[in-house]
Amino acid sequence: MTAPPSAPTAHTPGAHPERRTGIVAPPRLSRARTAVAEHIVRHALARLPLRVRLTAAEDIGLGGPLMDIRDPGAFFRRIGASGLIGFGESYMAGEWDAPDLVGVLTVLADHAADLVPRPLQRLRGVWAPRRPAxxxxxxxxxxxxxxxxxxxxxxxxxxxxxxxxxxxxxxxxxxxxxxxxxxxxxxxxxxxxxxxxxxxxxxxxxxxxxxxxxxxxxxxxxxxxxxxxxxxxxxxxxxxxxxxxxxxxxxxxxxxxxxxxxxxxxxxxxxxxxxxxxxxxxxxxxxxxxxxxxxxxxxxxxxxxxxxxxxxxxxxxxxxxxxxxxxxxxxxxxxxxxxxxxxxxxxxxxxxxxxxxxxxxxxxxxxxxxxxxxxxxxxxxxxxxxxxxxxxxxxxxxxxxxxxxxxxxxxxxxxxxxxx
Missing domain, CATH: 3.40.50.150 (Vaccinia Virus protein VP39)
Structure with missing residues (x-):
């Protein structure tokens, strides 16, 4: 499809900084917090109908669409630092991928209410990022x-x-x-x-x-x-x-x-x-x-x-x-x-x-x-x-x-x- 009649011509590439999103390096995070995040995420993924590849020798999950975590260390640090924001940022950075991305995300959406353990859900106000004013x-x-x-x-x-x-x-x-x-x-x-x-x-x-x-x-x-x-x-x-x-x-x-x-x-x-x-x-x-x-x-x-x-x-x-x-x-x-x-x-x-x-x-x-x-x-x-x-x-x-x-x-x- 071409641009509709009267549509403006394309801007010069690079003229708009917001088009060059970039992504920061994985955040620095204490070993303890990273370990806690990894434990929670591993436990959640292991119970889902997914095939989660963490290394060439390790898959977890009950079987289903493939989620290929290419850089587990960076993946867990991002989630430990900013939860689901980090999950999305990790995809943006190419640290994980999926041949059937919609299939993987549909499984996660199906289980949105219980991905996070209930005790942690009650503490959402402590660990979840707050919306900027x-x-x-x-x-x-x-x-x-x-x-x-x-x-x-x-x-x-x-x-x-x-x-x-x-x-x-x-x-x-x-x-x-x-x-x-x-x-x-x-x-x-x-x-x-x-x-x-x-x-x-x-x-x-x-x-x-x-x-x-x-x-x-x-x-x-x-x-x-x-x-x-x-x-x-x-x-x-x-x-x-x-x-x-x-x-x-x-x-x-x-x-x-x-x-x-x-x-x-x-x-x-x-x-x-x-x-x-x-x-x-x-x-x-x-x-x-x-x-x-x-x-x-x-x-x-x-x-x-x-x-x-x-x-x-x-x-x-x-x-x-x-x-x-x-x-x-x-x-x-x-x-x-x-x-x-x-x-x-x-x-x-x-x-x-x-x-x-x-x-x-x-x-x-x-x-x-x-x-x-x-x-x-x-x-x-x-x-x-x-x-x-x-x-x-x-x-x-x-x-x-x-x-x-x-x-x-x-x-x-x-x-x-x-x-x-």
């Missing part, structure tokens, strides 16, 4: 957090997404799917949301989280008047160009704005996989904002990635590999968390819910395979080998979450409880 999703922090991921390069995303440039779960008619089916599957997802929100001719629609504009374009083609907001300057530039190319500039306004600063009344509000970037501290503000902006009788359609409520409660304050390298400030809600927040802080109630986590696993597989196929082109954009391993791990890690059922994705319809 700089990642708090204030208006300024949100702008920086979003820019970290979405302003990397429009050209990068165009290499592995489909022609709709949709960066969220598609809805397929059946599995397995081919990459050529992604545009229709993405439109199916968008149409479900627009139908749920009742979007048609004359609808005043607000979209929170523009992406690269496909939903706004599709809504405007129905006759809606669309205001769509994003914090990504790169996304806004390309979304505006795509809207113009579609001949819909008179129906779509793309704003560079925080959701908290939006004003007006809207018949419908849609948001696709954006609440995950809001941060738990601001979930009440986010849903209160939706409540404030919704006109009487209006409808809200959200697509949301969720995690189990018990895992959310256990890990909500832990600093994760995903937060450090991929989505600063991000946190997935649970179904129960959304219900608690809306009940406590708004008049909004969930009236419909559709789950389709298996479709996200398939979407991620297609993205991951295309990313691997285009590795040379990713390198030509200036992204180094460590960055490419980081993104391979991110896409595989996410796919495994959905394949295991640890993660889910839902479309929610929210309406307001009107008072007499």
């Amino acid at each position: 700089a990642q708090l999703n204030t208006p300024e922090g949100s702008r920086d957090n979003i820019s970290h991921h979405y302003d990397l390069s429009n050209d990068l995303f165009a290499l592995f997404l489909d022609t709709t440039l949709s960066y969220s779960s598609a809805v397929f008619r059946g599995f397995p799917a081919e990459h050529d089916l992604l545009p229709a599957a993405q439109h199916r997802k968008i149409d479900r949301l627009l139908d749920a929100a009742g979007v048609g001719r004359g609808t005043r629609l607000l979209e929170i989280g523009t992406g690269w504009g496909e939903l706004a374009i599709r809504a405007a083609a129905r006759g809606a008047r669309v205001v769509t907001v994003t914090l990504s300057a790169e996304q806004r530039e390309l979304a505006r160009a795509r809207v113009r190319d579609a001949g819909l500039a008179d129906r779509v306004e793309v704003r560079l704005s925080d959701y908290r600063h939006v004003t007006g009344d809207y018949d419908a509000i849609v948001s696709v996989e954006m609440v995950e970037a809001v941060g738990e501290e601001f979930w009440p503000v986010y849903f209160q904002t939706l409540d404030r902006l919704l006109a009487p009788g209006g409808r809200i359609a959200l697509q949301v990635i969720t995690m189990p409520d018990d895992r959310l409660r256990a890990s909500r304050s832990t600093y994760t590999w995903i937060q450090k390298y991929i989505f600063p400030g991000g946190l997935l809600p649970s179904t129960e968390a959304v219900e608690r927040v809306t009940a406590a802080h708004t008049r909004l109630r969930t009236t419909e819910r559709v789950r389709f986590g298996a479709h996200y696993a398939e979407t991620l597989r297609l993205w991951r395979e295309r990313f691997a196929e285009r590795a040379a082109e990713v390198e030509d954009l200036g992204f180094d080998a460590v960055f490419r391993r980081m993104w391979t791990f991110y896409l595989a890690y996410s796919e495994a979450g959905f394949r295991s059922g640890y993660l889910d994705v839902q479309q929610l319809l929210l309406t307001r409880e009107e008072t007499a």
Whole structure:
């Protein structure tokens, strides 16, 4: 796939330091702490349906996908120093690998709740890294957090997404799917949301989280008047160009704005996989904002990635590999968390819910395979080998979450409880 019409040309390789990720040498760690980490990790891996190769002469595990630990000393030191962040960093550094990376990560996701011994889980606050204060999703922090991921390069995303440039779960008619089916599957997802929100001719629609504009374009083609907001300057530039190319500039306004600063009344509000970037501290503000902006009788359609409520409660304050390298400030809600927040802080109630986590696993597989196929082109954009391993791990890690059922994705319809 080539970059879409109006996409900016590629930047000069090396012009953006964030594209050259690098990875630090394994941390210095006391022998005692390294030994404790090795004991815990060995014990956990030995009980899993994996084949873990530690040396040419030593395999542990119950049998299954191969996890090849090429530098056990560095692997255990990284985990001893920073837990699961170290586990991901060790992959980035090439200290372990797997012919079937998704298979290995799916096994680990299946056993996420009991990988760490329960006594240590109760002491998570002592050993687990804490999220940096700089990642708090204030208006300024949100702008920086979003820019970290979405302003990397429009050209990068165009290499592995489909022609709709949709960066969220598609809805397929059946599995397995081919990459050529992604545009229709993405439109199916968008149409479900627009139908749920009742979007048609004359609808005043607000979209929170523009992406690269496909939903706004599709809504405007129905006759809606669309205001769509994003914090990504790169996304806004390309979304505006795509809207113009579609001949819909008179129906779509793309704003560079925080959701908290939006004003007006809207018949419908849609948001696709954006609440995950809001941060738990601001979930009440986010849903209160939706409540404030919704006109009487209006409808809200959200697509949301969720995690189990018990895992959310256990890990909500832990600093994760995903937060450090991929989505600063991000946190997935649970179904129960959304219900608690809306009940406590708004008049909004969930009236419909559709789950389709298996479709996200398939979407991620297609993205991951295309990313691997285009590795040379990713390198030509200036992204180094460590960055490419980081993104391979991110896409595989996410796919495994959905394949295991640890993660889910839902479309929610929210309406307001009107008072007499």
